[in-house]
Amino acid sequence: MTLSLALSNAVTGLRATTAQTEVISNNVSNALSEDYARRDVAVSASAIGGVRVEGVTRAIAPAITDALRLAGAVAGDAGSRADALTRIAAAIGEPGAEGALATAADALDAAFAAAANTPESAQLISAAFVAADEYAGKINETAGETMALRTDADASIARQVAAINDAIRRIEALNQEIRSRVVAGGDISTLEDRRDGLVRTISDMVPLKVVQRDNGAIALFARNGAQLLDGKIFELSFQTTVLVTPDRTIANGGVSGLVVNGLPVRIGEGDGTGLMDGGTLSAAFELRDRIIPGIAAGLDDLAADLIQRTQGLAADPTLAPGDAGLFTDGGAAYDPADLIGVALRLDVNPAVDPDRGGELFRLRDGIGAATEGDVGASAVLRGLQDALVAQVAAPSGSGLSGSRSAAGFAAEISAQLLTRAASAESEAVYQRGRADEFSDAQLARTGVDTDQELARLLVVEQAFAANARVISVVDELLARLINL
Structure with missing residues (x-):
């Protein structure tokens, strides 16, 4: 040498x-x-x-990274559901716990049984009114939580759409810079780090398929087919709704759907086949448009059952068939054509509410009684108690089963939702664990x-x-x- x-x-x-x-x-x-x-x-x-x-x-570890993106989206979807159902479960409460829906229903039964046995007791009659008012209030509160959850889901959709659009624009800008550096023979690794971070941001919201293009650029597609970026930006559009009331749906124009590049797309319909299904974005749509409305409908059925049990009560001589009884739809009798949102409107009849000009004696003497009657009369109170404990068939399509008392329906709804929330939480933990495993595998291959x-x-x-x-x-x- x-x-x-x-x-x-x-x-x-x-x-x-x-x-x-x-x-x-x-x-x-x-x-x-x-x-x-x-x-x-x-x-x-x-x-x-x-x-x-x-x-x-x-x-790089392309196969692991691809699996991690999908696992992250699935975990995000499961986590969003679990968070929403946990909020509903907290609003309903565990049966037997103070402030729980089923506990309030049982207290209503007990209060009217005590008042019927001792009708001369003003204290027990007052306690029966308080129990009725608190139970109606608990149903209102739980229904209000469903409306708040739908509103929150709508706001989440708006935030995610804005974040996706911003990330796509930044990825396209990085694509252009990467192309230039590749042509010039420069180092693009730092730019690829930044781009991968943005891709990960999107992939939790929408599971992505990343396709390599010439000179280091990439194209982005949702796994179910929607285009997001491929030489041009396919922008997402969504109009937020300030308050999502129970009657608002995509079908009646009350809430916005998702639009991509000017065209409406299917998302969050529950079958997983929507063009952008699988991540937190589709979970927010499904919560807003399917899952939470289904829970709200169950509460509406519970409220409707309660109203119908007490209206036109045969034991109350002051009521004609169909007249509003102890429980009302905003002061009126039940209207089967106006079921949506009745859980929010459920109210104790103002005729028995002292704070609204009513009289407590009407619980004993009849909703329409003009003057106080025999303090020892128990027929009306007994009739109300019988109506509450009567075994009534569950409304068709309600998801409830068999025949139940008013408290029985409350207990069944509570059990269903608490079980559903626990199952969703378990699924979320499992999916997050899977995502963490892929994250650890990627770190082992690409980390320092x-x-x-x-x-x-x-x-x-x-x-x-x-x-x-x-x-x-x-x-x-x-x-x-x-x-x-």
Whole structure:
């Protein structure tokens, strides 16, 4: 080997080790950065001797990353459902717990039984009114939570649409910069880190398929087929609704659907086949338009059953058939054509409410009684108690089963929703665990192991020292030759 060749080898070796040292340093300093992928220096043998630095390579694991995106979207979907159902479960409460729906229903039964047994007791009659008012209020409160959840889901859709649009615009800008750097032969790894972070942001909301295009650019598609980015941006559109009342649906124009590039798309219809189904965005649509309205409908059935049990009560001589009884639809009798939202409108008849000009004695003497009657009369109170405990068939299509008392229906609705919430929470934990497993697998393939990097640094330092020593020896030899 000639001295010039040895010198060339050593100099190129120094360049390679310098590049490796810089990359290792960057790896260590970014070890905790979520979007950072480990770097390495690609080198090859030079035709004229020594080594040539080909560039910086970025660690990737396409199959694991693709699986992680899908798992993250599924986990987000499950988490959104679990959060909403947990809120409903908290509003309903555990049977037997203070303030729970079923507890209030049982208290209503007990209060009217006590009042019917001792009709002369003003205290017990007052307690019966309070129990009726509190039970109606609990149904109102729970129905109000369903309306709040639908409104929150609508607001979540708006936030997610804005976030997706913003991320897509930024990804396209990065695509353009990456194309330019590839053509110029520059390093694109930092830009790819930033782009991958934005892709991950979207993929939790909409499960994505990422397709590579020329010169390092990517195209984005929802897994079920909707285009988001492919040389042009396919923008999402959505109009938020300030308050999503029970009567508002996409069909009647009360709430907005999702529009992509000017065209409406199916999403969140419960069968998983919508063009953008599978992530938190479709979960928000399904909660707003299907899951929560279904729960609200069950509460409407509960309220309607309660109203119908007490209206036109045969034991109350002051009521004609069909007249509003103890429980009313906003003061009126039940109207089967106006069922939606009746749980929000459920009210105790103002005729028995002292705070609204009513009289408590009407619980004993009849809703329409003008004056107080015999304090020992128990027929009306007994009739109300019988109506509450009567076994009535569940409304068709309500999801309830068999025949139940008023309290029985409340207990069944409570049990169904509490079970559903627990199941949703269990599913969310499982799906998050799966996503975490894929995240750990990706980290093992693309993340930075600082111990490993420091060990590599020691090897690079030794190579650097060896190349430097070669240069020093060649320098000494050349100096001796010159001095001959």
